Structures are given as C-alpha cells and as structure tokens.
Amino acid sequence: MEKKNIDWGNIGFGYMEADYRYVSYYKDGKWDDGALVTDPNITLNECACVFQYAQTVFEGLKAYTTEDGHIVCFRPDLNASRMVDSAKRLVMPPFPEDRFIDAVKQVVKANAAWVPPFGSGATLYIRPYLMGINSVIGVKPADEYMFRILVTPVGPYFKGGAKPITIKVSDYDRAAPHGTGDIKAGLNYAMSLRPIMKAHEEGFAENMYLDAASRTKVEETGGANFIFITKDGTLVTPKSDSILPSITRRSIMVVAEKYLGMKVEHREVYFDELKDFAECGLCGTAAVISPVGKINDHGKEICFPAGMEEMGPYTKKLYDTLTGIQMGKIEAPEGWICTIE
Numbered sequence: 362m363e364k365k366n367i368d369w370g371n372i373g374f375g376y377m378e379a380d381y382r383y384v385s386y387y388k389d390g391k392w393d394d395g396a397l398v399t400d401p402n403i404t405l406n407e408c409a410c411v412f413q414y415a416q417t418v419f420e421g422l423k424a425y426t427t428e429d430g431h432i433v434c435f436r437p438d439l440n441a442s443r444m445v446d447s448a449k450r451l452v453m454p455p456f457p458e459d460r461f462i463d464a465v466k467q468v469v470k471a472n473a474a475w476v477p478p479f480g481s482g483a484t485l486y487i488r489p490y491l492m493g494i495n496s497v498i499g500v501k502p503a504d505e506y507m508f509r510i511l512v513t514p515v516g517p518y519f520k521g522g523a524k525p526i527t528i529k530v531s532d533y534d535r536a537a538p539h540g541t542g543d544i545k546a547g548l549n550y551a552m553s554l555r556p557i558m559k560a561h562e563e564g565f566a567e568n569m570y571l572d573a574a575s576r577t578k579v580e581e582t583g584g585a586n587f588i589f590i591t592k593d594g595t596l597v598t599p600k601s602d603s604i605l606p607s608i609t610r611r612s613i614m615v616v617a618e619k620y621l622g623m624k625v626e627h628r629e630v631y632f633d634e635l636k637d638f639a640e641c642g643l644c645g646t647a648a649v650i651s652p653v654g655k656i657n658d659h660g661k662e663i664c665f666p667a668g669m670e671e672m673g674p675y676t677k678k679l680y681d682t683l684t685g686i687q688m689g690k691i692e693a694p695e696g697w698i699c700t701i702e
C-alpha cells in the first residue's frame with residue numbers, strides 16, 4: 362500500500378481530509394445498510410435537531426501500524442458500547458455494536474494510505490459520530506439520524522510531545538448544564554470551549570475540573586482522565602459517575618496490575634491529596650499518556666517531583682507498555698487488538 366506523502370513525524374492533532382468516510386442513515390425505525398462515501402460535506406435542513414438542540418454524540422479511537430506492517434485498532438468494542446450509552450442518554454437510536462466495529466474496519470481499510478507508518482509518532486484518529494437530522498422546533502428528539510465515521514492522521518495532542526504540561530484548576534464544571542460528563546456528547550464539549558480558551562490564554566495546556574457538588578474531588582480534564590502515582594508506586598485514578606469512563610484509563614489499570622505488578626486504586630481522589638503524589642498524567646485516546654508537571658490552583662502551584670522535566674519513571678513504564686501493546690510489540694490481553702489488515 363502506497364502511503365500518502367505526509368511528513369508524519371511533524372503533524373499535530375488536526376484534521377486532514379482523508380479519501381473515504383462511512384455513512385449510515387436511520388429512518389422509519391431502522392438503520393440502512395451503510396456505505397463508504399467520498400464527499401466530506403454534509404447538507405442538512407436548517408432546523409435539524411443537531412443544529413437546534415445539539416443532539417449529537419461521538420466517539421474517538423485510533424488505528425496503528427504494527428512493526429510487522431499490519432493495521433490494527435485498540436478495543437473498538439468498548440467504543441461501540443460506550444456510544445450506545447451516550448446515544449441512549451440523548452434519546453438516539455444506538456448504532457448496533459457489531460456494525461460499529463464492521464464500519465470502523467471498512468473505513469480504516471479504505472483509508473489505509475492515511476494510516477501513519479510504524480514508528481512515525483503519528484496514528485490514524487477515528488471519529489464515529491451520530492446526530493439527529495430531521496427538522497425539530499419543539500424540544501424533542503429527532504426521528505431520523507445519521508451515523509458517520511471520519512478518519513484523520515494525527516500527531517501528539519499536546520504541543521511539545523512528551524514534555525510535561527502545566528494545567529490549571531478550573532472554576533467551571535466539566536458537565537453540561539442538563540447532564541453529566543460521562544457521555545461523549547456535543548453539548549458537553551461545547552460547554553468546555555470557553556474554559557479551554559481561557560486556560561490557553563493564561564498559558565495552561567488544560568483544565569482540571571473538580572466535582573460540581575463539593576469542589577473538593579478531582580474529576581478529569583477537558584479531554585482526558587487523570588492517573589496519579591503515589592510515592593510508593595501505587596496507581597491511583599479518580600472514580601466518579603460524572604467523568605467519561607476512559608478506555609485508555611481502564612486499560613492502564615490492567616497494564617499496571619497485570620504487566621507491571623503495581624497496586625491499583627480506583628477511588629475518589631481529593632484535591633487536598635494531590636500534593637502527596639509523585640507523578641501525575643492525563644490519559645485518553647488523543648492524550649495517550651501525557652505527563653503533568655504542575656497544577657496551578659489560582660496561583661498556588663502543586664509540582665510533581667518525579668515528572669517536572671520528563672515523564673516520571675512509573676508513567677514512562679505505563680506509557681511504554683500501553684503503546685507497546687497498541688503497536689503490537691508486546692502481547693496484548695485477549696480481545697484488545699482488532700486486526701484490520
């Protein structure tokens with residue numbers, strides 16, 4: 362397969378228009394057969410529910426080229442089932458999980474030339490999304506829906522690659538006004554646009570959101586869950602019903618325990634505990650594992666001693682093992698790797 366002529370090592374986290382996208386429509390109570398199409402544009406009625414009431418949910422996963430030249434993706438079954446949960450929360454007909462996986466395979470295979478080569482530092486980001494498309498003016502769900510998948514090659518989510526970032530404690534809540542953050546829905550993310558712009562203007566890479574009720578517990582950032590390492594090498598990661606159940610975080614918990622023999626705690630994490638942790642990182646499909654060096658709490662800094670200049674030692678081990686599994690260098694637990702070609 363002839364790859365596209367792209368400087369893979371120097372691309373950021375942006376959108377490039379690949380050759381194919383997948384589309385399926387829901388009408389009269391059922392999904393059609395779906396197809397690959399070439400047109401990247403969508404034409405919809407001005408009153409489509411997605412425009413008026415943001416009835417849209419999405420997912421995010423990646424395809425990787427392994428050392429021996431296969432194209433694989435990582436745990437797409439978990440994206441398929443999380444998208445069902447997101448869809449139900451927004452009263453949308455879920456796209457069937459087996460068809461989701463099949464559609465991911467089809468669209469990645471068709472765009473094989475866009476899957477960055479092994480070792481390039483880039484990967485193919487896969488963005489499935491679902492929206493209400495018929496006209497709706499009273500507040501109610503649509504009757505007709507479109508499910509699509511676009512793909513785009515991406516590099517590191519945070520500028521500077523593996524360099525530790527500084528984040529700030531946000532005064533905003535992560536969740537949308539009428540909902541919770543535990544779904545990947547358009548409105549959740551729209552509500553986080555002002556906080557992220559504010560953080561960037563102030564020189565921070567991301568926001569740390571605290572729990573809305575008491576503002577004493579750590580939730581997540583705008584696009585990733587948190588992992589912390591205690592001074593004695595335990596992985597601690599926040600448990601909350603209002604954060605996105607990150608597939609990367611769930612995978613890291615298994616990697617830490619089963620591959621690295623670490624103790625793992627999935628529990629409520631109080632902001633006051635942060636000063637005692639040795640390492641901090643953000644985890645997600647886009648973020649992979651990105652080290653956090655400093656957290657700024659309204660001018661007061663919390664610095665993580667092991668990760669100010671580079672990834673701390675435990676974060677690095679987790680990163681190497683997780684990405685080793687994703688890129689086919691380390692044997693994966695059963696069912697984690699889905700081979701596309």
Ligand code: PLP
Nearest residue numbers: 584585586605607608609645646
């Ligand atoms: N939290 C939020 C708000 C996200 O947008 C993401 C990205 O998808 C994550 C966490 C990480 O989830 P995952 O590891 O499934 O990509």
Ligand code: COI
Nearest residue numbers: 421422584645646647648
């Ligand atoms: C992902 O990691 O897939 C996300 O949706 C995060 C987003 C900030 C790009």
